[in-house]
Amino acid sequence: MSFLLQHGYTRSTLDIPKVDREEYWCDAICQEYVKLDCNVDSESAFRGSVRGGVGLAKLRFSEVLADPQHVKRDKKLIAHSTEEDFLISFQLSQEGFVRQGGREAHLKRGSFSLYDSTEPYTLSFNKPFHQLIIQMPKEVLRQHLLEPERYTAVCIDGQQGIGAVLSNFILSLAQELNTVPNMCEDLSDNLLNMIAMAYSSSVRFNQTTDNSLLQDSLRKKVLRFIENNLAEPDLNNQKIADSQGISLRYLQKLFEGQEQSLHQLVLDKRLQKAQQILLDKQQNLSSIEQIAYRCGFNSYAHFSRSFKKHFGLSPSELRE
Incomplete structure (x- = not known):
């Protein structure tokens, strides 16, 4: 060969x-x-x-x-x-x-x-x-x-x-x-x-809403809004729905059947952002607690527990 x-x-x-x-x-x-x-x-x-x-x-x-x-x-x-x-x-x-x-x-x-x-x-x-x-x-x-x-x-x-x-x-x-x-x-x-x-x-999924191009487009807008607002600690489903001019119920229906709930998706994206900052040597002067707040967490303890559960090691262990 x-x-x-x-x-x-x-x-x-x-x-x-x-x-x-x-x-x-x-x-x-x-x-x-x-x-x-x-x-x-x-x-x-x-x-x-x-x-x-x-x-x-x-x-x-x-x-x-x-x-x-x-x-x-x-x-x-x-x-x-x-x-x-x-x-x-x-x-x-x-x-x-x-x-x-x-x-x-x-x-x-x-x-x-x-x-x-x-x-x-x-x-x-x-x-x-x-x-x-x-x-x-x-x-x-x-x-x-x-x-x-x-x-x-x-x-x-x-x-x-x-x-x-x-x-x-x-x-x-x-x-x-x-x-x-x-x-x-x-x-x-x-x-x-x-x-x-x-x-x-x-690929065949049991998700009837996925056939709509309009709904696909709206989901993309929702994901883009989340990416751009991760630093906001009050980013929740209601705020996301309001940003797109849709009801909370419709937002939830839009993401029915997905592997992650919206709440989990936001959490994972915040953790990934925090991981990037922790690995950035130019950010060494920022404390781990400051980084947690910059990524939208309003509780350092919650951030630390979630980080270790997601990545298998604590934020401080990652920085070592």
């Missing part, structure tokens, strides 16, 4: 002593993607290569050719990371498993799945495999697909329907990226629209 991507840099275990390959490989994929734990068969002469450094607007393309392995990203690794990305893995050979949010995607050749770097996940490969990965900031995909988090670890079949169209498009694009201008945003937008279409048309 060979790489589809015709340019970029390559990291490989080929010239690495066998006893050092597992450590080298873990470092290589952490540098290319996000902080991860990786386990390989230490009894075998592990082989792995990753090609990266290939971009299209705000999308990053990479490829992995490697022997069997198990990759995990847990809450502690997330707590020490600043990346907020979505990743999409396209299975080019053999099979793989993506697990996140209580779901499991069994990827076979041609299929693909989405996962979120800000939530725990595992990737498992029982045989040598080949994958193409597209990585992007979360806000980029959100401009095309409403609440992408609902679709993580959901497998899209690349052998039929829009999934097949998208898989074929991706394969062609990967081989021609070296001839495409890096900042070709129109092509990037078209790709993201196809990804959004694949999920919205192929």
